[in-house]
Amino acid sequence: MVASAIFEIFDGLPRQGPGSNKCTEKAFSMLSHLPANIKILDIGCGSGMQTIHLAGICDNCHITAVDVYQPYLDSLMEKAAYEGVADRISTVCVSMDYLPFRDNEFDIIWSEGAIFVMGFEKGLSYWKQFLKKGGFMVLTETSWFTDCPSEEVFQFWNKCYPDIAVIAQNEKRIESAGYTIIDRFKIPASAWWDDYYNPLGKRLDQIEDKFKGNSEAESIIEFVKKEMDIFSQYSDEYGYVFFVLQKQ
Ligand SMILES: C[S@@+](CC[C@H](N)C(=O)[O-])C[C@H]1O[C@@H](n2cnc3c(N)ncnc32)[C@H](O)[C@@H]1O
Numbered sequence: 001m002v003a004s005a006i007f008e009i010f011d012g013l014p015r016q017g018p019g020s021n022k023c024t025e026k027a028f029s030m031l032s033h034l035p036a037n038i039k040i041l042d043i044g045c046g047s048g049m050q051t052i053h054l055a056g057i058c059d060n061c062h063i064t065a066v067d068v069y070q071p072y073l074d075s076l077m078e079k080a081a082y083e084g085v086a087d088r089i090s091t092v093c094v095s096m097d098y099l100p101f102r103d104n105e106f107d108i109i110w111s112e113g114a115i116f117v118m119g120f121e122k123g124l125s126y127w128k129q130f131l132k133k134g135g136f137m138v139l140t141e142t143s144w145f146t147d148c149p150s151e152e153v154f155q156f157w158n159k160c161y162p163d164i165a166v167i168a169q170n171e172k173r174i175e176s177a178g179y180t181i182i183d184r185f186k187i188p189a190s191a192w193w194d195d196y197y198n199p200l201g202k203r204l205d206q207i208e209d210k211f212k213g214n215s216e217a218e219s220i221i222e223f224v225k226k227e228m229d230i231f232s233q234y235s236d237e238y239g240y241v242f243f244v245l246q247k248q
Helices: 005-010 021-029 049-057 070-083 120-130 151-160 167-176 190-207 215-234
Strands: 038-043 061-067 089-093 106-111 131-144 179-186 238-247
Touching (some): 005 215, 021 049, 021 179, 021 238, 038 049, 038 120, 049 061, 049 070, 049 089, 061 070, 070 089, 106 120, 120 131, 120 167, 131 167, 167 238, 190 215, 190 238
Parallel strands (some): 038 061, 038 106, 106 131
Antiparallel strands (some): 131 238, 179 238
16 A cells, blocks of 8 residues: 555545546547447546546446555545446556556556656556557646746756656657657646646645644645646646557
8 A cells, every 4th residue: 555645635636637527528539430348548547537537428438447546546436436437447556557457458548647657758668568559548748838948947847857848759759659649739727727726725725734744745735836836827838738649
């Protein structure tokens, strides 16, 4: 079992990263020639807002949702039961870099806001084996929207995620890893605020006292506040891009 303040801080939120049901649906609508029974692997699903929405819009799918933190998966299944889609979802508590699946097992791999944990190139390369030939890889990744970011935002991201790249560079990485780009789009700033930063900001206010003296939690809280402040100032310079890809 993973015991880290970060999981507890993000527990109970609608989602654990930027995104929206509208964006999930838009990306799904870009997929074509899907089989009759679609097998989807959702990696780093968190408490599963996108998993449950996908299960709702795709009644002929089965989604295997994986995350390393079991309480997120429990919460996902509770919500799935409430939404009447629990029979289309199973969960596996496992690390994304050591997946217990067969080669060519899935028609779609979906991953919102999680590939950064492994690194974009590593994730693209390692996850590919689990995807059928011609299967789809659909994911979001933070990208620069400019070649010349402002100094403050550049320093922030360079320190916490030096792998961040401009969209064109991410596209090169995708093609080198053996995928064709079907489409891509930037998620709007509202998809950062509505279901993610706004609830997260309220949660930080509620839990700050509880974590006083816990240096790990305090530094995570400080980091998250800084991240939100940076986004509120520089959301035109970087953001999440949804990439819709096909395995060659
Ligand atoms: C930024 S959150 C995104 C969650 C969800 N996809 C969303 O958009 O709301 C990243 C997720 O990756 C999970 N995670 C972190 N390390 C992981 C690992 N090694 N293997 C699997 N999941 C991991 C976290 O628990 C978290 O749920």
